[in-house]
Amino acid sequence: MDMIAPLAKTGAISPEMNLWLAIPIGVVFGYALFHAGFTDGRRIAWAFYFKDVGVPVVMFSAIVTGMLGLWGLSLVGFLDITQVYLLPTFLLPMAIGGILFGLGMVIGGYCPGTAVAAVATGKIDALVFIVGFLLGSLIFGDLFPVWGDFYNSDYMGVVRLDQTLGIGLGAAVFAVVVIALVGSLAMRWVQQHFWPTTDTDPQQGAILKLQGGLIAAALVIGFALAFFPTESFIDDNPEPPHYIIPKTASSQ
Amino acid sequence: MKFGTRWPPVPAGILIGISMLLAFVVAGRGIGASGAMTRFVAWVQHGLFPAATEQSAYFGKYFADGAHPLYDYVVFLVVGLIIGSFIAAWLSGELRVEVLRGARSSMAYRLALGLTGGVLAGFAARLARGCTSGQALVGGAELSLGAWVFMMCIFAGGWMAAWFVRKQWI
Numbered sequence: 001m002d003m004i005a006p007l008a009k010t011g012a013i014s015p016e017m018n019l020w021l022a023i024p025i026g027v028v029f030g031y032a033l034f035h036a037g038f039t040d041g042r043r044i045a046w047a048f049y050f051k052d053v054g055v056p057v058v059m060f061s062a063i064v065t066g067m068l069g070l071w072g073l074s075l076v077g078f079l080d081i082t083q084v085y086l087l088p089t090f091l092l093p094m095a096i097g098g099i100l101f102g103l104g105m106v107i108g109g110y111c112p113g114t115a116v117a118a119v120a121t122g123k124i125d126a127l128v129f130i131v132g133f134l135l136g137s138l139i140f141g142d143l144f145p146v147w148g149d150f151y152n153s154d155y156m157g158v159v160r161l162d163q164t165l166g167i168g169l170g171a172a173v174f175a176v177v178v179i180a181l182v183g184s185l186a187m188r189w190v191q192q193h194f195w196p197t198t199d200t201d202p203q204q205g206a207i208l209k210l211q212g213g214l215i216a217a218a219l220v221i222g223f224a225l226a227f228f229p230t231e232s233f234i235d236d237n238p239e240p241p242h243y244i245i246p247k248t249a250s251s252q
Numbered sequence: 253m254k255f256g257t258r259w260p261p262v263p264a265g266i267l268i269g270i271s272m273l274l275a276f277v278v279a280g281r282g283i284g285a286s287g288a289m290t291r292f293v294a295w296v297q298h299g300l301f302p303a304a305t306e307q308s309a310y311f312g313k314y315f316a317d318g319a320h321p322l323y324d325y326v327v328f329l330v331v332g333l334i335i336g337s338f339i340a341a342w343l344s345g346e347l348r349v350e351v352l353r354g355a356r357s358s359m360a361y362r363l364a365l366g367l368t369g370g371v372l373a374g375f376a377a378r379l380a381r382g383c384t385s386g387q388a389l390v391g392g393a394e395l396s397l398g399a400w401v402f403m404m405c406i407f408a409g410g411w412m413a414a415w416f417v418r419k420q421w422i
Contacts (some may be wrong), residue, residue: 013278018279022329025274025279027332028274028336029283031267031340032336033333035258035267036258036259036268037347040368049422050417059267062266063269065268065273065390067320070273070276071271085281086394087387087398087399088396089396089399094387097378099405100414101405101409102410102413103410104369104372104376105373106407106411109366110370112289117333117334117337118337121348122350124350124351129300129366132368134378135374136295136370136372136373140310140374141311142308142311159398161397169395204354210262214263
């Protein structure tokens with residue numbers, strides 16, 4: 001079956017068109033980041049004090065949306081998953097990178113996407129964060145031979161949670177929806193426990209209804225995917241050797 | 253109902269997820285922000301030290317076969333991100349030049365920590381091959397093992413340091 005998407009990979013649009021379409025996609029991303037409250041570093045940092053758990057809840061919602069869309073559209077034959085760039089795993093570098101990144105986030109108040117979005121709204125603290133971020137990237141790149149071996153270590157290829165856990169792909173998708181929901185509710189509970197708020201939002205009932213409806217829809221789609229036979233549609237051994245960067249530049 | 257400036261987290265997250273899904277469907281890849289930053293420093297350094305940057309083990313690939321480091325998907329994406337955030341803030345009347353900091357935090361303290369956190373996050377994003385968007389969100393949706401470990405470790409790292417910088421925020 002000929003699939004339509006990804007448009008840039010199936011030849012439906014030219015590489016140049018694909019580049020230009022990145023701009024409206026970025027506009028949606030930036031627009032959403034602002035309305036998520038992520039152009040305020042305090043709101044991001046407060047997640048680590050459970051004072052405002054909006055960050056993890058937004059992240060969970062974004063992941064569930066992207067995940068249901070990606071795998072759902074693949075299963076119905078609209079999106080050719082083998083043409084999608086799937087991120088490879090370098091387990092230990094990613095774990096250490098994650099810890100350092102978390103330190104950077106709580107100390108600096110932003111991550112790169114939110115910092116860029118915040119600068120666009122006039123936040124000087126975000127601009128300073130970006131200067132630091134550029135410096136950090138420069139240090140990493142210029143001293144790459146120092147940590148290049150570690151950077152390329154613990155390579156596992158493109159490995160998914162369902163393969164690691166030995167469960168079906170659809171079951172893993174449904175599990176992530178459930179984990180996102182339970183995790184969000186648990187963090188909400190902790191927030192209300194440590195930072196009880198007295199002000200009530202007049203729209204609270206409507207917001208609850210809206211979010212409840214969206215979550216219910218995600219649960220239904222996830223539940224349906226859990227029963228889809230997924231074994232046949234994805235090659236489990238894609239090998240992307242070009243992701244690996246040699247430690248030292250190859251001599252001419 | 254009317255959302256106002258700050259949307260409830262679920263619809264806000266869904267719109268971020270939709271931008272990611274659009275990238276999957278159109279480009280066959282995810283969104284991300286840190287890659288554009290790396291390309292930007294590579295471009296600046298190339299302006300100062302062209303030969304050394306082209307031979308650099310890490311930055312050299314951005315210049316392979318006469319390529320321009322800024323002519324890339326991630327850079328176009330970040331241009332859009334800037335426009336989108338600017339439009340949203342403008343329509344909400346929230347465009348303001350200011351330094352956001354906690355009630356107990358001085359301006360100098362906030363900016364010093366902002367810079368420090370930036371350096372750490374910048375280094376870490378390169379080590380982990382992506383940031384919150386390009387690695388955690390996109391990899392999370394792709395069910396990537398490394399991305400989920402990265403995400404858990406972000407929160408572990410954040411909680412580890414939270415107590416020490418609490419005066420900046422709360």
